[in-house]
Amino acid sequence: MSRVLVTGGASGLGAALVAQFVAEGHQVLSTDVSVDGPDDGASYLKLDVRSPEDWAKAVEWCEQNWGGLDILINNAGVATGGRIDVESLEEWDRVVDINLMGVVRGCRAFTPVFKRQRSGHLVNTASAAGLVHPPMMSSYNTVKAGVVALSETLSHELHPYDVTVSVLCPSFFRTNLGDSIQGDDTQMGATARQLIEKSPRSAEDVAAGVIAGIKKKQFLIIPDRPALMAWRTKRFARPLYDRQMRKIAARARERAESGNG
Numbered sequence: 001m002s003r004v005l006v007t008g009g010a011s012g013l014g015a016a017l018v019a020q021f022v023a024e025g026h027q028v029l030s031t032d033v034s035v036d037g038p039d040d041g042a043s044y045l046k047l048d049v050r051s052p053e054d055w056a057k058a059v060e061w062c063e064q065n066w067g068g069l070d071i072l073i074n075n076a077g078v079a080t081g082g083r084i085d086v087e088s089l090e091e092w093d094r095v096v097d098i099n100l101m102g103v104v105r106g107c108r109a110f111t112p113v114f115k116r117q118r119s120g121h122l123v124n125t126a127s128a129a130g131l132v133h134p135p136m137m138s139s140y141n142t143v144k145a146g147v148v149a150l151s152e153t154l155s156h157e158l159h160p161y162d163v164t165v166s167v168l169c170p171s172f173f174r175t176n177l178g179d180s181i182q183g184d185d186t187q188m189g190a191t192a193r194q195l196i197e198k199s200p201r202s203a204e205d206v207a208a209g210v211i212a213g214i215k216k217k218q219f220l221i222i223p224d225r226p227a228l229m230a231w232r233t234k235r236f237a238r239p240l241y242d243r244q245m246r247k248i249a250a251r252a253r254e255r256a257e258s259g260n261g
């Protein structure tokens, strides 16, 4: 039985991970921005990933109640995106603070615990966008690539302490993520929302693949076929990948010039 902390545990992938870990009999601490959490069989703590004080309280909670932690799932995140000359710098700041620095803060808070224990597993939620970088999503792609780089760095750095690191790189799946879109590039926002809402994959599908990868202690967890195909195309068929990306950009330009963008 593992002791598991999930950030962004009140919705989407976080909630699905909490439910599946609880169903398997693990001890789970679900955390999110609200003071009160859902009634899902897990313990709950308010943890805004932007707040170092909340992270300190989470460490204290785990030490007092469990005497440590086995798996930290840095999952909380928001969706952003847009053309580089349309999306505002405030949006960049928001997504860097939550999606990238939120993960950095989590890793920094629990690494001393894991080093002391000589065990632990950091699981960071990036995205397929951390590996392949479609146009008009620069802020989101950049922070998710940052999460991949952070994770790879820590996988080596913490190896001597027997700490495992995984990074999750799923493609679009159905959650409430579209509700977090609030940028100036409304055309791009609408496209991203549609991709999330119309995806054939549910958060539960993705969570099942993620948990299988965690159990195997995989570093790179790519839980669905579209993400895997995109990653392989970039690695092994680069000219095709570039053509696909340029096609997306050309379509966006057409939309913008026809007045629909």
Ligand SMILES: NC(=O)c1ccc[n+]([C@@H]2O[C@H](COP(=O)([O-])OP(=O)(O)OC[C@H]3O[C@@H](n4cnc5c(N)ncnc54)[C@H](O)[C@@H]3O)[C@@H](O)[C@H]2O)c1
Pocket (backbone or CB within 6 Å): 007, 008, 009, 010, 011, 012, 013, 014, 031, 032, 033, 047, 048, 049, 050, 075, 076, 077, 078, 079, 098, 099, 102, 125, 126, 127, 128, 169, 170, 171, 172, 173, 174, 175, 176, 177, 178, 180, 196, 203
């Ligand atoms: N849904 C997708 O298509 C998709 C694809 C790839 C990666 N992801 C990533 O998966 C993760 C989970 O997203 P989701 O799709 O389940 O979305 P979601 O909106 O359903 O859930 C995200 C949760 O994070 C919480 N959150 C937001 N800001 C927070 C903060 N500052 N502190 C703590 N919690 C905060 C929200 O309250 C929410 O409960 C995100 O990191 C997202 O980028 C999602």
